[in-house]
Amino acid sequence: MSRFGTLVCYDIKGHGYSKRGGNLDDMSIETLVAEATEVLKELLQRFPEPNFIVVGHSLGGSIACRLT
Numbered sequence: 001m002s003r004f005g006t007l008v009c010y011d012i013k014g015h016g017y018s019k020r021g022g023n024l025d026d027m028s029i030e031t032l033v034a035e036a037t038e039v040l041k042e043l044l045q046r047f048p049e050p051n052f053i054v055v056g057h058s059l060g061g062s063i064a065c066r067l068t
Contacts, residue, residue: 006047010039012060032059033066040067 011018012032040052056064 005049005051005053008043008047012036012063015059029062029066032063036063036067 013035014024014027040054043052054064054068056062
């Protein structure tokens with residue numbers, strides 16, 4: 001079996017398992033994209049594969065489109 005890649009998922013603050021804690025004062029799309037950018041930067045350091053596929057559902061889809 002060949003390896004295709006690594007799947008990484010994260011909860012947007014205030015969603016999923018991240019409903020508690022965190023600063024929910026600024027939930028603007030610009031802030032959420034900036035936070036996703038920070039997540040992606042960290043992933044690029046941990047997983048230096050040359051390609052990433054970014055997907056999202058609902059609000060995450062909007063963030064993914066803006067991120068890419």
